[in-house]
Amino acid sequence: MNAATGPTKLARSRRRDNVQLYLIMLPVLLHIFIFSYIPMYGIVIAFQDYYPGKPFLSFDGSVEWVGFKHFVEFFTGPYFTRLVRNTFVLSFCYLIFGFWVPILFALLLHELRAGFFKKFVQTSSYLPHFISNVVVAGMVLSFVDADGIVNAFIRSFGGETIPFNTEPAYFATIYTITTIWKSFGWSSILYLASMSSIDPHLYEAAKLDGANRFGQMVHITLPSIRPTVFVLLIFAIGSLFSANSEFIMLIYNPSLYETADVIGTYLYRDGLLGGRFSLGAAVGLFTAAINFALLAGANALSRKYTDYALW
Template identity: 55%
Template sequence: MEDVVVKGVRKKTVQKKSVLKLISRDKYLLLFLLPVVVHLFIFSYLPILGISVAFRDYRIGDPFLAWGSDAKWVGLKHFIEFVNSMYFVRILRNTFFLSALFLIFGFWVPIVFSIFLNEIRHSLYKKVIQTMTFMPHFISTVVIVGIVVNFVSIDGIVNSIIQLFGGNREQLLNNPQYFRVIFIVSTIWQTFGWGSLLYLAAIAGIDPGQYESARMDGANRWKQAIHITLPGITPTIVILLLFTVGRILSTDTDKVLLMYNPSIYETADVIGTYTYRTGLLEGSFSYASAIGFFSAVVNFILLIFANSISRRYTEYGLW
């Protein structure tokens, strides 16, 4: 028994020394991670303390982190009020629809683009295409929305094309039935280039010997892409799909907020914009916090569910 204890202590000591050795070896690389860790702590973990506001009747001037009788606890009052709200079904439906539409029509675009881009052999042409497709990611959302608004305005290029085919000019962003199309198409254009970067990195990690063997067996480039490239990036596809499912109630609020107006609330009002109006414009901080917490919990449940399905039917998952 004593030998087992001694061996366990020795093993832990060796492991501790190994970890310290790795830290000492990679100390400069770890320093590069420090700004990221600080950013995550300040903007992702520290705000978790504000969850208590969702269960209180918080007003400006009240102690933010109060836990005693001064906290004015109300339990699930704000959650019940949100679920019973006349806007609950509308904003939940709109949020799910926008996320589902992007999942259906936008998720696969960077995958296909990265596979096709990988097949380009002319390096200069390849770099030009990458630069042009990556550029929208680095443009401010305000500028992107400004471009979109100009395109779909009455005098914009989209209306000019519609008129060319016999249609009538109209302010497309004032029509609820067009908002989802405009939002999804512009989001795909804005994100597919940058989204392909991870897939290109995954493709670069595939053993070149597999392609050489396939060519020797007579496989053309299309069959190589289907039977080698696509399976090679499947783990990346699954992980990014899980992340997308885990953000299904976190539609790009900034972009929707810049694009929508009261005339299209019917299809454009999502959880993020409703939280913005109730929290910042109306000053209902506890109610808005409850909405945000509700959204986070639903996202987390969907992520667990999607991860369990992925683990059951594939060998990939987040945990």
Template identity: 45%
Template structure:
């Protein structure tokens, strides 16, 4: 059998490669810019955004190792080393806040992460395309509503004088303090987050489901597989890599439990279980006077743990599936 690549073609290919190598760097740069210049131009605002708002502020992390004050500035303030880190490790309030953060984050991942996957699968399995589009569009809308408005809706339904408690009083004469009870706060917190973000988070899983080969479903039907068996053996394995990547990314924000949501939902009755790291940093760093260094140290501590969790999750994902990790 004759080889597809003849010696003559290899010779010409090598000659082309050598010509590219001999071409001046300036000309090669002009050729690349001529071909891809428009794409690079579109990419400049993205690079500028991350450089200005994400990487440049990282220089301020040095505040965590200093006693910062406005008069001396960041670099003129006295150096204290790890004093602020020792302070929050020895602080009993910090560990209470840290445990609150882990518990709420665990509940959000346990119930909030599978929800968009199941919702995307249900939409994908719907036979009526019109209804599927209606449900899909309606599920997106809460994402664009601010947490202030969402909490306003929750207050109208679940407060002492809200719609739900009004019905309960008319039936049983009793009401339940949904928004001001430590017994129900975590349920309300996770439930409202799922309602707001489930439809929006399902978009990427819906896109992944379109990549699953329809011929696999036909072959499975011919072999006698029912709907549940096709879901378990074809649909979910087909989007397994996307699920693992999204899970790793969600672990990166594990300790950043929705600050806006906590800010509108927290009250003195539930603060013992509702105060999380982000709100604690806001309270000790901005509401208290001249505590910027301590708040920065707590924020840096949280970021280091988040990076460690992402690396660990990526390592485990690569062990379970070669295509499961991000890098």
């Protein structure tokens, strides 16, 4: 009897000790439940011909179920290939060229010893994250305009004006560079937090073994933040079909649709502005399913080959 009640009392004691932690989690859990789980029943309109005012579910026959009609319409539509290609290319470019930038920045910042300069650089790198996408888009458009600073720089070296605003070939480069600049400082916070938890005695032992600063970074710092790197990489792979549609809508125009039109902008243009809510729900459900499949696949591969995984 005593042996059976011992673990139970211990579990109750731990729950009482963690009440404050549970209360801290409660607002977040409520937010997720209200804004992420409750609206999920709305995906049923992807299988209906829905228009505002009709019920999502009804037993009187007023709901017109159409099965996979909207999915087939999207898959066989004239823009499907372009939308999927552009979404994947823009997200993949950011993954390849932007994922390692916060890691490198955090490593360099971690090696700085000057307190004031280190804090200044760190704080400055966070600022772009808090600048509105509208402001950033305005800056980008003014920079790449025919009379902007980029073309002025090109002309100063004897080059000709490049029509960045109307030339589709340059959009992926502009989007990737801008997104990296806006996010690398903020994204480095998790890596810096992981580095701050590294045992200082490991660096002292490495010094005794003759390791210089670069050797300590390679053999101590990088292996210590490896779990964080792999977890964030899994999340990045799981969002390959979620390009920053809000920012893209602010900097693109019809002449750039060939390389700039993505699934998110199509959803806004045809699903919301066009009033085709069922089609929009179907496309959104398709995107979510692809992202989940990528996330699950990346997680399985990471668990198999690195022992780091989300579950």
